[in-house]
Amino acid sequence: MSLLSIEAEASRGAPALPSRETLTRAALAIAAGAAWLVFAVITETWPDAGEWGRGPELARATGGFGGALILAGLFGGFFPRVAARVRRYTPWLLALGLVFILWQLTTAKLAMLPQPFFPPPHALVEVFVDDWPKLWESVVASIRLELLGFLAGAVAGFLVGVSLGWSRAFGYWVHPVMRLIGPMPSIAWLPIAFFAFPSSFSASIFLIGLTTGFPVAVLTWSGVASVNSAYYDVARTLGASRAFLIFKVAIPAALPHVFVGLFMGLGASFAVLVTAEMMGVKAGLGFYLQWAQGWASYANMYAALLVMSLMCSGLITLLFRLRDRLLSWQKAEVQW
Amino acid sequence: MVSLAHKISIAPGPSKVPGVEIAIKDVSHRFDLEGAPLPVLDRVNFTAQRGEFVALLGPSGCGKSTLLRLVAGLEPPTQGAITSNGALIAGPDPSRVVVFQDPTLFPWRNVRDNVALGLEAQGLLKQRGARIDETLALVGLEAFAKAFPHQLSGGMAQRVALARALVNDPELLILDEPLGKLDSLTRLSMQGEIVNLWRRSGFTVLLVTHDVEEALLMATRVIVFSERPATIKADIAIDQPYPRHRDDPDLVAQRRNILGLLGLDGSW
Numbered sequence: 001m002s003l004l005s006i007e008a009e010a011s012r013g014a015p016a017l018p019s020r021e022t023l024t025r026a027a028l029a030i031a032a033g034a035a036w037l038v039f040a041v042i043t044e045t046w047p048d049a050g051e052w053g054r055g056p057e058l059a060r061a062t063g064g065f066g067g068a069l070i071l072a073g074l075f076g077g078f079f080p081r082v083a084a085r086v087r088r089y090t091p092w093l094l095a096l097g098l099v100f101i102l103w104q105l106t107t108a109k110l111a112m113l114p115q116p117f118f119p120p121p122h123a124l125v126e127v128f129v130d131d132w133p134k135l136w137e138s139v140v141a142s143i144r145l146e147l148l149g150f151l152a153g154a155v156a157g158f159l160v161g162v163s164l165g166w167s168r169a170f171g172y173w174v175h176p177v178m179r180l181i182g183p184m185p186s187i188a189w190l191p192i193a194f195f196a197f198p199s200s201f202s203a204s205i206f207l208i209g210l211t212t213g214f215p216v217a218v219l220t221w222s223g224v225a226s227v228n229s230a231y232y233d234v235a236r237t238l239g240a241s242r243a244f245l246i247f248k249v250a251i252p253a254a255l256p257h258v259f260v261g262l263f264m265g266l267g268a269s270f271a272v273l274v275t276a277e278m279m280g281v282k283a284g285l286g287f288y289l290q291w292a293q294g295w296a297s298y299a300n301m302y303a304a305l306l307v308m309s310l311m312c313s314g315l316i317t318l319l320f321r322l323r324d325r326l327l328s329w330q331k332a333e334v335q336w
Numbered sequence: 337m338v339s340l341a342h343k344i345s346i347a348p349g350p351s352k353v354p355g356v357e358i359a360i361k362d363v364s365h366r367f368d369l370e371g372a373p374l375p376v377l378d379r380v381n382f383t384a385q386r387g388e389f390v391a392l393l394g395p396s397g398c399g400k401s402t403l404l405r406l407v408a409g410l411e412p413p414t415q416g417a418i419t420s421n422g423a424l425i426a427g428p429d430p431s432r433v434v435v436f437q438d439p440t441l442f443p444w445r446n447v448r449d450n451v452a453l454g455l456e457a458q459g460l461l462k463q464r465g466a467r468i469d470e471t472l473a474l475v476g477l478e479a480f481a482k483a484f485p486h487q488l489s490g491g492m493a494q495r496v497a498l499a500r501a502l503v504n505d506p507e508l509l510i511l512d513e514p515l516g517k518l519d520s521l522t523r524l525s526m527q528g529e530i531v532n533l534w535r536r537s538g539f540t541v542l543l544v545t546h547d548v549e550e551a552l553l554m555a556t557r558v559i560v561f562s563e564r565p566a567t568i569k570a571d572i573a574i575d576q577p578y579p580r581h582r583d584d585p586d587l588v589a590q591r592r593n594i595l596g597l598l599g600l601d602g603s604w
Contacts, residue, residue, distance in 0.1 A: 231442060233440075234500075237408050237429075237430070238454035238500070238504065239428070239430035253444070329445075329446075329486075
């Protein structure tokens with residue numbers, strides 16, 4: 001970015017005057033850096049209206065970051081590769097810097113937002129620095145529960161869906177049951193599940209599995225049912241057995257549908273995960289949130305929310321990666 | 337396309353397989369449309385000799401494609417019997433393969449894996465896997481082995497479908513308007529390719545088409561069907577040597593004759 005076209009133009013023998021576009025890019029990076037510097041200065045020098053820790057550390061980190069951005073704006077021309085990478089993010093970095101200034105002013109400095117419900121940025125830093133073992137433990141517990149429930153539900157839903165699409169007798173018995181139970185929010189089972197299962201952990205796996213399983217089953221079923229019958233004709237004339245028709249024709253053809261179901265199931269299962277953790281399971285981010293609220297530690301709540309959003313987004317990303325790998329024969333419609 | 341035809345003449349040919357005799361005996365067929373039976377075939381009788389290339393011509397929707405499905409064993413006829421070398425056809429068999437109007441390649445398999453489909457389904461991949469690349473070369477697509485169907489043109493996709501059929505060394509090749517959706521240039525070159533393949537291998541061919549010229553250029557025998565329910569209107573032997581030319585006076589006369597049978601003598 002920045003003065004990066006200097007090199008190119010100089011090599012062409014033209015005078016080293018950066019283009020207007022280059023100047024704008026450099027200015028953007030410098031502005032973003034300045035915003036972060038201002039944030040650092042405000043954080044460090046303006047006395048807080050209350051008691052919050054880790055202000056100086058945050059000021060140092062953001063100050064260093066702002067300085068680095070300004071340097072990138074000034075000298076990015078000498079490192080075109082790095083500059084090209086940074087350039088993508090400068091508008092966001094500028095916006096974030098401004099939002100952080102606003103956040104800092106309205107909370108710690110001017111106390112315009114009601115306290116203690118809106119802690120300042122360095123209060124969150126304090127949580128991450130001081131309470132990370134507990135947060136980490138919660139993330140691990142949540143991911144474990146989520147994955148166990150999701151996998152159980154996905155496998156069960158997939159099997160039910162394929163069987164519904166393939167076997168009339170299976171459909172006769174299972175379809176009515178699925179119509180009755182499927183659309184109901186799984187959370188409604190919560191009071192029963194917690195005493196019907198040996199532990200709240202296994203009860204939660206059941207609830208998450210139920211939530212995931214329903215959309216996976218319906219979409220897999222519709223996927224298998226909508227397979228072009230010409231595919232079966234082709235396979236049959238080539239000598240395909242029944243098993244071949246199921247595993248090599250119906251299932252691969254239905255896979256795009258299955259993934260829609262998996263995405264719906266995963267999204268819905270997060271809600272059940274958090275609820276189950278708040279209601280019964282004494283571990284995980286949902287539990288952490290509730291525990292923090294009980295102690296009125298609002299900074300911990302925001303920190304946990306941030307971690308939770310990263311976790312959910314990360315799991316969705318993993319599912320997208322899996323889809324891109326398994327369905328590489330399709331032209332990808334959505335880039336996550 | 338010219339270079340492709342050349343390629344076919346030097347590529348290793350399909351293994352020499354004896355064609356089968358297909359006898360269609362008094363076959364009638366009905367569809368059940370919302371409770372009302374719809375007759376599509378009415379007492380059809382003919383026998384395709386070993387190695388014969390029989391074209392079935394008829395107006396659109398007359399039931400010729402249905403007849404092919406019955407011969408392929410995809411459905412049993414309502415009445416009558418179809419035999420292959422005297423044995424009753426009771427279900428699909430890889431010795432009788434179909435090329436449909438749509439290539440119906442499996443989009444999740446690349447070209448090579450699509451061609452491998454039949455051998456894989458029959459558990460012959462290990463023994464006869466080498467045939468896959470041979471057959472791909474035969475249709476001039478060895479360079480596209482790793483391509484996926486959505487990357488192919490219509491003509492290329494139909495060539496893959498042809499290779500997918502030929503790799504099984506069929507005794508009967510059933511062609512259900514395989515060139516119907518191709519552009520006219522691709523169509524012409526593929527007509528020649530199919531005839532070459534058939535002449536070099538010896539299988540029996542049943543071709544459904546509603547292109548009179550295509551039938552006359554390719555087949556040794558043309559059977560003309562009536563409107564639905566289809567009955568046989570005419571059974572014409574075409575004794576011209578190959579390669580045939582569309583301007584050949586005998587073929588032009590035959591075309592006029594057949595168009596007349598189809599009720600189109602006024603046109604063209």
